[in-house]
Amino acid sequence: xxxxxxxxxxxxxxxxxxxxxxxxxxxxxxxxxxxxxxxxxxxxxxxxxxxxxxxxxxxxxxxxxxxxxxxxxxxxxxxxxxxxxxxxxxxxxxxxxxxxxxxxxxxxxxxxxxxxxxxxxxxxxxxxxxxxxxxxxxxxxxxxxxxxxxxxxxxxxxxxxxxxxxxxxxxxxxxxxxxxxxxxxxxxxxxxxxxxxxxxxxxxxxxxxxxxxxxxxxxxxxxxxxxxxxxxxxxxxxxxxxxxxxxxxxxxxxxxxxxxxxxxxxxxxxxxxxxxxxxxxxxxxxxxxxxxxxxxxxxxxxxxxxxxxxxxxxxxxxxxxxxxxxxxxxxxxxxxxxxxxxxxxxxxxxxxxxxxxxxxxxxxxxxxxxxxxxxxxxxxxxxxxxxxxxxxxxxxxxxxxxxxxxxxxxxxxxxxxxxxxxxxxxxxxxxxxxxxxxxxxxxxxxxxxxxxxxxxxxxxxxxx
Amino acid sequence: xxxxxxxxxxxxxxxxxxxxxxxxxxxxxxxxxxxxxxxxxxxxxxxxxxxxxxxxx
Numbered sequence: 274x275x276x277x278x279x280x281x282x283x284x285x286x287x288x289x290x291x292x293x294x295x296x297x298x299x300x301x302x303x304x305x306x307x308x309x310x311x312x313x314x315x316x317x318x319x320x321x322x323x324x325x326x327x328x329x330x331x332x333x334x335x336x337x338x339x340x341x342x343x344x345x346x347x348x349x350x351x352x353x354x355x356x357x358x359x360x361x362x363x364x365x366x367x368x369x370x371x372x373x374x375x376x377x378x379x380x381x382x383x384x385x386x387x388x389x390x391x392x393x394x395x396x397x398x399x400x401x402x403x404x405x406x407x408x409x410x411x412x413x414x415x416x417x418x419x420x421x422x423x424x425x426x427x428x429x430x431x432x433x434x435x436x437x438x439x440x441x442x443x444x445x446x447x448x449x450x451x452x453x454x455x456x457x458x459x460x461x462x463x464x465x466x467x468x469x470x471x472x473x474x475x476x477x478x479x480x481x482x483x484x485x486x487x488x489x490x491x492x493x494x495x496x497x498x499x500x501x502x503x504x505x506x507x508x509x510x511x512x513x514x515x516x517x518x519x520x521x522x523x524x525x526x527x528x529x530x531x532x533x534x535x536x537x538x539x540x541x542x543x544x545x546x547x548x549x550x551x552x553x554x555x556x557x558x559x560x561x562x563x564x565x566x567x568x569x570x571x572x573x574x575x576x577x578x579x580x581x582x583x584x585x586x587x588x589x590x591x592x593x594x595x596x597x598x599x600x601x602x603x604x605x606x607x608x609x610x611x612x613x614x615x616x617x618x619x620x621x622x623x624x625x626x627x628x629x630x631x632x633x634x635x636x637x638x639x640x641x642x643x644x645x646x647x648x649x650x651x652x653x654x655x656x657x658x659x660x661x662x663x664x665x666x667x668x669x670x671x672x673x674x675x676x677x678x679x680x681x682x683x684x685x686x687x688x689x690x691x692x693x694x695x696x697x698x699x700x701x702x703x704x705x706x707x708x709x710x711x712x713x714x715x716x717x718x719x720x721x722x723x724x725x726x727x728x729x730x731x732x733x734x735x736x737x
Numbered sequence: 738x739x740x741x742x743x744x745x746x747x748x749x750x751x752x753x754x755x756x757x758x759x760x761x762x763x764x765x766x767x768x769x770x771x772x773x774x775x776x777x778x779x780x781x782x783x784x785x786x787x788x789x790x791x792x793x794x
Contacts, residue, residue: 429754488753498776505759505769
Protein backbone atom coordinates (compact mmCIF):
# COMPACT_ATOMS: atom_id res chain seq x y z
CA UNK A 274 0.00 0.00 0.00
CA UNK A 275 1.25 3.50 -0.87
CA UNK A 276 1.67 6.33 1.60
CA UNK A 277 -1.37 8.45 2.32
CA UNK A 278 -0.92 11.96 3.71
CA UNK A 279 -2.61 12.44 7.09
CA UNK A 280 -5.38 14.99 6.49
CA UNK A 281 -4.56 16.68 9.83
CA UNK A 282 -0.90 17.24 8.97
CA UNK A 283 -0.50 20.14 6.58
CA UNK A 284 0.47 23.13 8.69
CA UNK A 285 4.14 22.29 9.02
CA UNK A 286 5.75 21.53 5.64
CA UNK A 287 8.97 20.53 7.42
CA UNK A 288 7.44 17.55 9.22
CA UNK A 289 4.47 15.85 7.58
CA UNK A 290 2.68 12.71 8.69
CA UNK A 291 1.81 9.87 6.34
CA UNK A 292 0.07 6.55 6.87
CA UNK A 293 1.22 3.36 5.30
CA UNK A 294 -1.38 0.73 6.06
CA UNK A 295 -0.71 0.03 9.71
CA UNK A 296 2.28 2.37 10.10
CA UNK A 297 2.46 6.05 11.02
CA UNK A 298 5.42 7.80 9.39
CA UNK A 299 6.71 11.34 9.80
CA UNK A 300 8.60 12.73 6.85
CA UNK A 301 10.97 15.59 7.61
CA UNK A 302 12.14 17.98 4.94
CA UNK A 303 15.94 18.50 4.93
CA UNK A 304 15.42 21.64 7.05
CA UNK A 305 12.99 19.85 9.38
CA UNK A 306 15.46 16.96 9.70
CA UNK A 307 18.25 19.33 10.73
CA UNK A 308 15.98 20.83 13.40
CA UNK A 309 14.85 17.41 14.59
CA UNK A 310 18.48 16.23 14.87
CA UNK A 311 19.32 19.34 16.89
CA UNK A 312 16.41 18.43 19.18
CA UNK A 313 17.69 14.84 19.49
CA UNK A 314 21.19 16.14 20.33
CA UNK A 315 19.87 17.98 23.38
CA UNK A 316 18.88 14.64 24.92
CA UNK A 317 15.36 16.02 25.51
CA UNK A 318 13.70 13.50 23.20
CA UNK A 319 15.11 10.54 25.12
CA UNK A 320 14.12 12.06 28.45
CA UNK A 321 10.55 12.85 27.29
CA UNK A 322 10.10 9.43 25.68
CA UNK A 323 11.38 7.58 28.73
CA UNK A 324 8.84 9.42 30.86
CA UNK A 325 6.07 8.61 28.38
CA UNK A 326 5.46 12.31 27.64
CA UNK A 327 6.47 12.12 23.98
CA UNK A 328 5.54 9.63 21.29
CA UNK A 329 8.37 7.20 20.42
CA UNK A 330 10.18 7.60 17.07
CA UNK A 331 12.25 5.07 15.15
CA UNK A 332 14.34 6.46 12.28
CA UNK A 333 13.99 4.45 9.06
CA UNK A 334 17.22 3.39 7.34
CA UNK A 335 17.97 4.20 3.68
CA UNK A 336 16.65 0.87 2.36
CA UNK A 337 13.37 1.31 4.25
CA UNK A 338 12.93 4.85 2.93
CA UNK A 339 13.67 3.68 -0.63
CA UNK A 340 10.98 1.03 -0.28
CA UNK A 341 8.32 3.61 0.57
CA UNK A 342 5.81 4.13 -2.17
CA UNK A 343 4.55 7.69 -2.43
CA UNK A 344 7.37 10.01 -1.37
CA UNK A 345 10.51 11.11 -3.17
CA UNK A 346 13.42 9.81 -1.07
CA UNK A 347 15.40 12.88 -2.15
CA UNK A 348 12.80 15.29 -0.76
CA UNK A 349 12.85 13.55 2.60
CA UNK A 350 15.61 14.59 4.97
CA UNK A 351 14.57 11.90 7.41
CA UNK A 352 11.66 9.52 7.95
CA UNK A 353 10.70 8.21 11.39
CA UNK A 354 8.03 5.75 12.40
CA UNK A 355 5.71 6.34 15.36
CA UNK A 356 3.63 3.74 17.16
CA UNK A 357 -0.06 3.97 16.35
CA UNK A 358 -2.35 5.77 18.84
CA UNK A 359 -5.01 3.20 19.82
CA UNK A 360 -7.93 5.62 19.40
CA UNK A 361 -7.81 9.30 18.48
CA UNK A 362 -9.63 11.82 20.64
CA UNK A 363 -9.87 15.60 20.72
CA UNK A 364 -10.03 18.25 23.41
CA UNK A 365 -13.77 18.86 22.98
CA UNK A 366 -14.27 15.24 24.05
CA UNK A 367 -12.02 15.37 27.11
CA UNK A 368 -13.05 15.91 30.70
CA UNK A 369 -11.78 18.89 32.70
CA UNK A 370 -8.98 16.90 34.29
CA UNK A 371 -7.92 15.51 30.91
CA UNK A 372 -7.57 18.99 29.41
CA UNK A 373 -5.71 20.11 32.53
CA UNK A 374 -3.29 17.19 32.36
CA UNK A 375 -2.68 17.89 28.66
CA UNK A 376 -2.02 21.58 29.47
CA UNK A 377 0.46 20.73 32.22
CA UNK A 378 2.19 18.26 29.87
CA UNK A 379 2.65 20.97 27.24
CA UNK A 380 4.02 23.40 29.84
CA UNK A 381 6.37 20.76 31.23
CA UNK A 382 7.75 20.04 27.75
CA UNK A 383 7.98 23.75 26.94
CA UNK A 384 9.88 24.62 30.13
CA UNK A 385 12.35 21.77 30.00
CA UNK A 386 12.95 22.43 26.30
CA UNK A 387 13.68 26.10 26.82
CA UNK A 388 16.14 25.27 29.56
CA UNK A 389 18.06 23.35 26.86
CA UNK A 390 17.69 26.09 24.23
CA UNK A 391 14.70 24.64 22.39
CA UNK A 392 11.30 26.29 22.00
CA UNK A 393 7.93 24.53 21.72
CA UNK A 394 6.67 26.38 18.66
CA UNK A 395 3.03 25.43 19.09
CA UNK A 396 1.01 24.57 22.16
CA UNK A 397 -2.27 23.04 21.14
CA UNK A 398 -4.32 20.16 22.53
CA UNK A 399 -4.44 18.80 18.97
CA UNK A 400 -0.79 17.81 19.52
CA UNK A 401 -1.79 15.66 22.48
CA UNK A 402 -3.41 12.25 22.44
CA UNK A 403 -4.34 9.97 25.34
CA UNK A 404 -3.18 6.40 25.73
CA UNK A 405 -5.68 5.36 28.37
CA UNK A 406 -5.18 7.98 31.06
CA UNK A 407 -1.69 9.03 29.90
CA UNK A 408 -1.40 12.16 27.76
CA UNK A 409 1.28 12.00 25.06
CA UNK A 410 2.68 14.78 22.88
CA UNK A 411 2.53 13.37 19.36
CA UNK A 412 4.21 16.06 17.26
CA UNK A 413 7.99 15.63 17.43
CA UNK A 414 8.24 18.42 14.85
CA UNK A 415 7.09 21.07 17.35
CA UNK A 416 10.54 21.67 18.83
CA UNK A 417 13.03 24.06 17.29
CA UNK A 418 16.09 25.97 18.44
CA UNK A 419 15.15 29.09 20.39
CA UNK A 420 16.45 32.36 18.94
CA UNK A 421 17.61 34.32 22.00
CA UNK A 422 15.49 37.39 22.66
CA UNK A 423 12.39 36.17 20.87
CA UNK A 424 9.15 35.57 22.80
CA UNK A 425 7.30 32.25 23.05
CA UNK A 426 5.33 32.09 19.78
CA UNK A 427 2.76 29.63 21.15
CA UNK A 428 1.75 31.74 24.16
CA UNK A 429 -1.54 33.08 22.77
CA UNK A 430 -2.43 29.69 21.32
CA UNK A 431 -1.86 28.12 24.72
CA UNK A 432 -4.18 30.67 26.34
CA UNK A 433 -6.90 30.19 23.74
CA UNK A 434 -6.92 26.39 23.74
CA UNK A 435 -5.90 25.45 27.28
CA UNK A 436 -6.01 28.26 29.83
CA UNK A 437 -9.26 29.97 28.82
CA UNK A 438 -11.36 26.80 28.43
CA UNK A 439 -10.13 25.63 31.86
CA UNK A 440 -10.93 29.01 33.42
CA UNK A 441 -14.36 28.96 31.79
CA UNK A 442 -15.12 25.59 33.38
CA UNK A 443 -13.47 26.13 36.77
CA UNK A 444 -14.45 29.73 37.47
CA UNK A 445 -17.81 29.95 35.73
CA UNK A 446 -18.97 26.31 35.86
CA UNK A 447 -19.52 26.39 32.09
CA UNK A 448 -18.41 23.19 30.29
CA UNK A 449 -15.83 24.04 27.60
CA UNK A 450 -16.84 21.23 25.22
CA UNK A 451 -19.23 23.13 22.93
CA UNK A 452 -16.80 26.08 22.83
CA UNK A 453 -13.86 23.94 21.70
CA UNK A 454 -15.99 21.88 19.34
CA UNK A 455 -17.33 25.08 17.83
CA UNK A 456 -14.03 26.92 17.36
CA UNK A 457 -10.79 25.14 16.54
CA UNK A 458 -8.78 28.19 17.65
CA UNK A 459 -10.41 28.08 21.09
CA UNK A 460 -11.52 31.00 23.26
CA UNK A 461 -9.84 34.34 22.58
CA UNK A 462 -8.55 36.46 25.47
CA UNK A 463 -11.11 39.13 24.48
CA UNK A 464 -14.03 36.69 24.75
CA UNK A 465 -12.72 35.26 28.02
CA UNK A 466 -12.28 38.74 29.44
CA UNK A 467 -15.84 39.69 28.48
CA UNK A 468 -17.18 36.54 30.17
CA UNK A 469 -15.18 36.78 33.38
CA UNK A 470 -16.66 39.06 36.07
CA UNK A 471 -14.24 41.20 38.08
CA UNK A 472 -14.41 39.14 41.25
CA UNK A 473 -13.41 35.97 39.37
CA UNK A 474 -10.36 37.40 37.65
CA UNK A 475 -7.87 36.54 40.42
CA UNK A 476 -4.76 34.92 38.96
CA UNK A 477 -5.99 35.70 35.45
CA UNK A 478 -5.23 39.42 35.26
CA UNK A 479 -2.17 39.20 33.09
CA UNK A 480 -3.00 36.26 30.86
CA UNK A 481 -6.64 37.17 30.29
CA UNK A 482 -7.35 40.82 31.08
CA UNK A 483 -4.12 42.57 30.04
CA UNK A 484 -3.67 40.12 27.17
CA UNK A 485 -7.16 41.00 25.84
CA UNK A 486 -6.55 44.73 26.29
CA UNK A 487 -3.27 44.60 24.38
CA UNK A 488 -4.92 42.59 21.60
CA UNK A 489 -7.80 45.02 21.28
CA UNK A 490 -5.56 48.03 21.45
CA UNK A 491 -2.66 47.05 19.23
CA UNK A 492 -3.69 44.19 16.93
CA UNK A 493 -4.38 46.79 14.24
CA UNK A 494 -1.05 48.59 14.66
CA UNK A 495 0.67 49.58 11.45
CA UNK A 496 3.40 47.29 10.10
CA UNK A 497 5.99 49.97 10.94
CA UNK A 498 4.83 50.16 14.55
CA UNK A 499 4.75 46.37 14.78
CA UNK A 500 8.29 46.14 13.39
CA UNK A 501 9.49 48.64 15.95
CA UNK A 502 7.78 46.75 18.76
CA UNK A 503 9.17 43.45 17.58
CA UNK A 504 12.69 44.76 18.05
CA UNK A 505 12.13 44.44 21.80
CA UNK A 506 13.67 41.36 23.34
CA UNK A 507 12.50 38.83 25.92
CA UNK A 508 14.90 36.90 28.09
CA UNK A 509 14.79 33.17 28.64
CA UNK A 510 14.00 33.74 32.32
CA UNK A 511 11.01 35.88 31.36
CA UNK A 512 9.57 33.16 29.13
CA UNK A 513 10.20 30.53 31.79
CA UNK A 514 8.44 32.85 34.24
CA UNK A 515 5.43 33.03 31.92
CA UNK A 516 5.32 29.24 31.60
CA UNK A 517 5.61 28.79 35.36
CA UNK A 518 2.87 31.34 35.99
CA UNK A 519 0.56 29.50 33.56
CA UNK A 520 1.30 26.20 35.29
CA UNK A 521 0.55 27.72 38.71
CA UNK A 522 -2.72 29.21 37.49
CA UNK A 523 -3.82 25.93 35.91
CA UNK A 524 -2.84 23.90 38.96
CA UNK A 525 -4.96 26.22 41.09
CA UNK A 526 -8.09 25.62 38.98
CA UNK A 527 -10.41 23.00 40.43
CA UNK A 528 -12.82 20.88 38.45
CA UNK A 529 -16.18 22.62 38.26
CA UNK A 530 -19.07 21.62 40.46
CA UNK A 531 -21.10 20.62 37.45
CA UNK A 532 -24.68 19.68 38.12
CA UNK A 533 -24.71 15.98 37.37
CA UNK A 534 -27.77 13.80 37.46
CA UNK A 535 -25.77 10.60 37.15
CA UNK A 536 -22.65 10.95 39.30
CA UNK A 537 -24.38 9.17 42.21
CA UNK A 538 -25.75 6.41 40.02
CA UNK A 539 -23.65 3.67 41.57
CA UNK A 540 -25.02 4.51 45.02
CA UNK A 541 -28.65 4.95 44.04
CA UNK A 542 -29.04 2.43 41.24
CA UNK A 543 -32.35 0.66 41.41
CA UNK A 544 -31.10 -2.87 41.89
CA UNK A 545 -29.33 -4.82 44.59
CA UNK A 546 -26.13 -6.86 44.82
CA UNK A 547 -27.74 -9.99 43.39
CA UNK A 548 -28.85 -8.13 40.27
CA UNK A 549 -25.40 -6.56 40.04
CA UNK A 550 -23.76 -9.97 40.16
CA UNK A 551 -26.12 -11.29 37.50
CA UNK A 552 -25.37 -8.33 35.24
CA UNK A 553 -21.60 -8.66 35.79
CA UNK A 554 -21.65 -12.36 34.93
CA UNK A 555 -23.81 -11.80 31.87
CA UNK A 556 -21.48 -9.13 30.48
CA UNK A 557 -18.39 -11.16 31.33
CA UNK A 558 -19.84 -14.15 29.46
CA UNK A 559 -20.71 -12.01 26.43
CA UNK A 560 -17.16 -10.59 26.36
CA UNK A 561 -15.47 -13.98 26.69
CA UNK A 562 -17.57 -15.33 23.81
CA UNK A 563 -16.00 -12.78 21.47
CA UNK A 564 -12.58 -11.96 23.08
CA UNK A 565 -12.66 -8.49 21.52
CA UNK A 566 -9.52 -6.44 20.97
CA UNK A 567 -11.35 -3.09 20.83
CA UNK A 568 -14.45 -2.46 22.94
CA UNK A 569 -16.76 0.54 22.99
CA UNK A 570 -18.63 1.16 26.23
CA UNK A 571 -21.38 3.61 25.29
CA UNK A 572 -22.93 5.23 28.35
CA UNK A 573 -20.05 4.09 30.55
CA UNK A 574 -20.99 5.98 33.77
CA UNK A 575 -18.54 4.84 36.48
CA UNK A 576 -16.65 2.66 34.02
CA UNK A 577 -17.41 -0.60 35.84
CA UNK A 578 -17.83 -2.49 32.56
CA UNK A 579 -15.03 -0.63 30.76
CA UNK A 580 -12.64 -1.84 33.42
CA UNK A 581 -14.05 -5.35 33.16
CA UNK A 582 -13.54 -5.35 29.38
CA UNK A 583 -10.02 -3.91 29.76
CA UNK A 584 -8.91 -7.00 31.65
CA UNK A 585 -8.62 -8.70 28.24
CA UNK A 586 -9.24 -6.10 25.53
CA UNK A 587 -6.34 -3.91 24.37
CA UNK A 588 -8.41 -0.77 23.99
CA UNK A 589 -11.67 0.31 25.56
CA UNK A 590 -13.34 3.55 24.49
CA UNK A 591 -15.66 4.62 27.32
CA UNK A 592 -18.14 7.33 26.39
CA UNK A 593 -20.61 9.25 28.50
CA UNK A 594 -22.50 12.48 27.96
CA UNK A 595 -22.05 13.66 31.54
CA UNK A 596 -18.75 15.57 31.96
CA UNK A 597 -18.73 14.98 35.73
CA UNK A 598 -18.91 11.19 35.52
CA UNK A 599 -16.20 11.10 32.84
CA UNK A 600 -14.01 13.31 35.00
CA UNK A 601 -14.49 10.98 37.97
CA UNK A 602 -13.67 7.97 35.78
CA UNK A 603 -10.55 9.68 34.39
CA UNK A 604 -9.25 10.37 37.89
CA UNK A 605 -9.76 6.72 38.79
CA UNK A 606 -7.96 5.60 35.60
CA UNK A 607 -5.18 8.08 36.27
CA UNK A 608 -4.71 6.74 39.78
CA UNK A 609 -4.29 3.19 38.55
CA UNK A 610 -2.13 4.35 35.59
CA UNK A 611 -4.55 2.68 33.20
CA UNK A 612 -3.35 2.72 29.59
CA UNK A 613 -6.19 0.76 28.04
CA UNK A 614 -9.35 2.68 28.85
CA UNK A 615 -9.88 6.00 27.08
CA UNK A 616 -12.83 7.90 28.55
CA UNK A 617 -14.57 10.62 26.54
CA UNK A 618 -17.37 13.13 27.02
CA UNK A 619 -19.85 12.90 24.18
CA UNK A 620 -23.54 13.21 23.56
CA UNK A 621 -24.26 10.03 21.62
CA UNK A 622 -27.23 11.63 19.90
CA UNK A 623 -24.75 14.05 18.33
CA UNK A 624 -21.35 12.32 18.09
CA UNK A 625 -18.36 14.44 16.98
CA UNK A 626 -18.48 15.13 13.25
CA UNK A 627 -15.50 15.38 10.88
CA UNK A 628 -13.91 18.79 11.41
CA UNK A 629 -11.09 21.06 10.35
CA UNK A 630 -9.77 21.60 6.85
CA UNK A 631 -11.88 19.72 4.31
CA UNK A 632 -13.89 18.33 7.19
CA UNK A 633 -11.20 15.65 7.48
CA UNK A 634 -8.41 17.03 9.66
CA UNK A 635 -10.20 15.55 12.67
CA UNK A 636 -12.25 12.50 11.68
CA UNK A 637 -15.76 11.95 12.98
CA UNK A 638 -16.03 9.80 16.10
CA UNK A 639 -17.68 6.96 14.18
CA UNK A 640 -14.88 6.99 11.55
CA UNK A 641 -11.89 6.66 13.89
CA UNK A 642 -11.55 2.92 13.89
CA UNK A 643 -13.76 -0.11 14.21
CA UNK A 644 -14.84 -1.74 17.43
CA UNK A 645 -15.08 -5.49 17.93
CA UNK A 646 -17.65 -5.27 20.68
CA UNK A 647 -20.16 -2.64 21.66
CA UNK A 648 -21.66 -2.35 25.15
CA UNK A 649 -24.85 -0.35 25.67
CA UNK A 650 -25.74 -0.86 29.31
CA UNK A 651 -28.32 1.38 30.99
CA UNK A 652 -28.23 3.53 27.86
CA UNK A 653 -31.16 2.69 25.59
CA UNK A 654 -33.75 4.49 27.73
CA UNK A 655 -31.71 7.70 27.57
CA UNK A 656 -31.54 7.63 23.81
CA UNK A 657 -35.11 6.42 23.30
CA UNK A 658 -36.90 8.50 25.93
CA UNK A 659 -34.76 11.58 26.58
CA UNK A 660 -33.82 12.02 22.92
CA UNK A 661 -36.74 10.31 21.12
CA UNK A 662 -34.45 8.07 19.03
CA UNK A 663 -36.44 5.06 17.70
CA UNK A 664 -35.17 1.68 18.90
CA UNK A 665 -34.42 0.44 15.38
CA UNK A 666 -32.24 3.52 14.79
CA UNK A 667 -30.38 2.96 18.06
CA UNK A 668 -29.54 -0.56 16.96
CA UNK A 669 -29.11 0.24 13.26
CA UNK A 670 -26.90 3.33 13.64
CA UNK A 671 -25.04 2.72 16.90
CA UNK A 672 -24.93 -0.97 17.86
CA UNK A 673 -23.79 -1.76 14.31
CA UNK A 674 -20.49 0.00 15.07
CA UNK A 675 -19.30 -3.48 16.09
CA UNK A 676 -20.08 -7.02 14.90
CA UNK A 677 -21.11 -8.06 18.41
CA UNK A 678 -22.32 -6.53 21.62
CA UNK A 679 -24.54 -6.46 24.62
CA UNK A 680 -27.52 -4.21 25.23
CA UNK A 681 -29.66 -3.62 28.30
CA UNK A 682 -33.34 -2.84 28.04
CA UNK A 683 -34.73 -0.74 30.88
CA UNK A 684 -38.54 -0.86 30.98
CA UNK A 685 -40.88 2.05 31.57
CA UNK A 686 -41.68 1.12 35.15
CA UNK A 687 -38.00 1.17 36.14
CA UNK A 688 -37.35 4.02 38.62
CA UNK A 689 -34.72 5.50 36.30
CA UNK A 690 -37.12 5.64 33.37
CA UNK A 691 -39.88 7.01 35.58
CA UNK A 692 -37.45 9.77 36.48
CA UNK A 693 -36.88 10.52 32.78
CA UNK A 694 -40.62 10.57 32.17
CA UNK A 695 -41.48 12.66 35.21
CA UNK A 696 -41.35 15.99 33.37
CA UNK A 697 -42.76 14.94 30.05
CA UNK A 698 -45.64 13.21 28.33
CA UNK A 699 -45.24 9.49 27.63
CA UNK A 700 -45.38 9.28 23.85
CA UNK A 701 -43.32 6.10 23.68
CA UNK A 702 -45.84 3.41 22.83
CA UNK A 703 -43.30 1.36 20.87
CA UNK A 704 -40.81 1.27 23.71
CA UNK A 705 -40.74 -2.42 24.67
CA UNK A 706 -38.27 -5.26 24.91
CA UNK A 707 -39.98 -7.07 22.02
CA UNK A 708 -39.54 -4.00 19.79
CA UNK A 709 -35.87 -3.91 20.75
CA UNK A 710 -35.49 -7.60 19.93
CA UNK A 711 -37.10 -7.08 16.53
CA UNK A 712 -34.65 -4.25 15.86
CA UNK A 713 -31.70 -6.41 16.87
CA UNK A 714 -33.00 -9.27 14.74
CA UNK A 715 -32.74 -7.15 11.59
CA UNK A 716 -28.93 -7.11 11.76
CA UNK A 717 -27.86 -9.54 14.45
CA UNK A 718 -28.52 -12.89 16.01
CA UNK A 719 -29.40 -13.00 19.72
CA UNK A 720 -26.93 -15.35 21.43
CA UNK A 721 -27.87 -14.88 25.07
CA UNK A 722 -30.54 -13.13 27.08
CA UNK A 723 -31.55 -12.84 30.68
CA UNK A 724 -33.76 -10.90 33.05
CA UNK A 725 -31.96 -9.08 35.81
CA UNK A 726 -33.34 -10.54 39.07
CA UNK A 727 -35.37 -8.09 41.13
CA UNK A 728 -35.47 -5.56 38.31
CA UNK A 729 -37.49 -5.74 35.12
CA UNK A 730 -34.38 -5.08 33.06
CA UNK A 731 -33.41 -7.41 30.22
CA UNK A 732 -29.90 -8.10 28.96
CA UNK A 733 -29.40 -9.20 25.37
CA UNK A 734 -26.11 -10.36 23.85
CA UNK A 735 -25.92 -10.49 20.09
CA UNK A 736 -23.57 -10.93 17.17
CA UNK A 737 -23.72 -10.96 13.40
CA UNK B 738 -15.46 51.34 12.60
CA UNK B 739 -12.96 54.02 13.28
CA UNK B 740 -9.85 52.52 14.76
CA UNK B 741 -6.68 54.53 14.25
CA UNK B 742 -4.04 52.54 12.43
CA UNK B 743 -6.60 49.98 11.30
CA UNK B 744 -6.41 51.09 7.69
CA UNK B 745 -2.79 50.02 7.56
CA UNK B 746 -3.01 46.55 8.96
CA UNK B 747 -4.61 43.20 9.12
CA UNK B 748 -5.54 41.78 12.49
CA UNK B 749 -2.74 39.80 14.03
CA UNK B 750 -4.26 37.64 16.77
CA UNK B 751 -0.97 37.20 18.54
CA UNK B 752 -0.07 40.89 18.86
CA UNK B 753 -1.34 40.94 22.45
CA UNK B 754 0.55 37.76 23.30
CA UNK B 755 3.77 39.21 21.95
CA UNK B 756 3.29 42.56 23.68
CA UNK B 757 2.30 40.99 26.99
CA UNK B 758 5.52 39.00 27.08
CA UNK B 759 7.66 42.09 26.54
CA UNK B 760 5.60 44.28 28.91
CA UNK B 761 6.07 41.77 31.72
CA UNK B 762 9.75 41.84 30.83
CA UNK B 763 10.13 45.22 32.52
CA UNK B 764 10.60 48.90 31.77
CA UNK B 765 11.87 48.39 28.23
CA UNK B 766 8.68 46.55 27.33
CA UNK B 767 6.49 49.19 28.94
CA UNK B 768 8.38 51.82 26.91
CA UNK B 769 7.39 49.95 23.73
CA UNK B 770 3.71 50.17 24.71
CA UNK B 771 4.01 53.87 25.53
CA UNK B 772 5.57 54.43 22.14
CA UNK B 773 2.86 52.45 20.35
CA UNK B 774 0.19 54.38 22.23
CA UNK B 775 1.85 57.66 21.30
CA UNK B 776 1.74 56.64 17.63
CA UNK B 777 -2.01 56.03 17.94
CA UNK B 778 -2.59 59.45 19.46
CA UNK B 779 -0.49 61.09 16.77
CA UNK B 780 -2.37 59.16 14.06
CA UNK B 781 -5.68 60.48 15.45
CA UNK B 782 -4.62 64.08 14.79
CA UNK B 783 -2.65 63.53 11.60
CA UNK B 784 -5.61 61.90 9.91
CA UNK B 785 -6.92 63.37 6.64
CA UNK B 786 -10.66 64.22 6.65
CA UNK B 787 -12.77 61.24 5.76
CA UNK B 788 -14.48 60.85 2.38
CA UNK B 789 -18.21 61.39 2.44
CA UNK B 790 -20.18 58.15 2.93
CA UNK B 791 -21.08 56.45 -0.35
CA UNK B 792 -24.80 56.57 -1.09
CA UNK B 793 -26.63 53.49 0.15
CA UNK B 794 -28.28 51.38 -2.51
